[in-house]
Amino acid sequence: MEKISFRSASADDCGKILFFIRELASYEKMSDEVVATEELLREWLFDKQIAEVLFVCEYGREAGFALFFHNYSTFLGRAGIYLEDLFVLPEYRGKGYGKAVLKKLAEIAVERGCGRLEWSCLDWNRPSIDFYLSLGAVPLEDWTVYRITGDTLKKLAE
């Protein structure tokens, strides 16, 4: 068995995916924002196929996960890959799993003819930022994301 391997998640993995989402939220100090359930993951990831989940494994055991979907660049005219979540369990850190996932996603992007690989990072997360810069990633410093959610979204829709 290879030390590092990848496995695409299936609908049977919703419990495992939720575990990783909660671990990541705890790391980002945002646990109270997690309202996802296994049922919601099943509906949106596996019935509607809005996003894909990849596990990175050490000797077959899930060490981390990546959730990604296609975005689209009108300037390039092509899809990109947007990495929404990347998380490696604390006991597996510093062993190259994060980099292995980004390499794997770059491979998938090139295979599918996508023009970009993108993700967001919290500005206080200096270790991750240094790691991303070392891979040649460019920060889009002139842009800010705006969000409408919850009741504001419903009100705007009326």
Add this chain to the structure above:
Amino acid sequence: MEKISFRSASADDCGKILFFIRELASYEKMSDEVVATEELLREWLFDKQIAEVLFVCEYGREAGFALFFHNYSTFLGRAGIYLEDLFVLPEYRGKGYGKAVLKKLAEIAVERGCGRLEWSCLDWNRPSIDFYLSLGAVPLEDWTVYRITGDTLKKLAE
């Protein structure tokens, strides 16, 4: 005929979509970054269906366009709508078409059970930022997007 109406783009609209993409790029001072072609738009938007395009029309004439796709929030467990491009032609500005598009997208988001509507804005674009804040949008100021593209993407994939 209603003054304001919406029309979903079809594969026959690729020329019109490319026209709007180029107008937007010119406004953003990024014209040299547009490498999209009608063929690429046809492939990725209408064959692979990676994103959707909506025209906002004044008495049936296209006054602006919006290109959007589904993103996914692991914390909410649901898809969101990400508005990649919103552009209203200069001669139609100040008449409420931008707001009409955002309201329409909020409606689509609520109909489809999505949790969020999001987009990015250049930090120097103060008129747009004030408009977004007036709608109740929240800027995600602690986050920065990182991007790997071109040769750096290919090198990482090797």
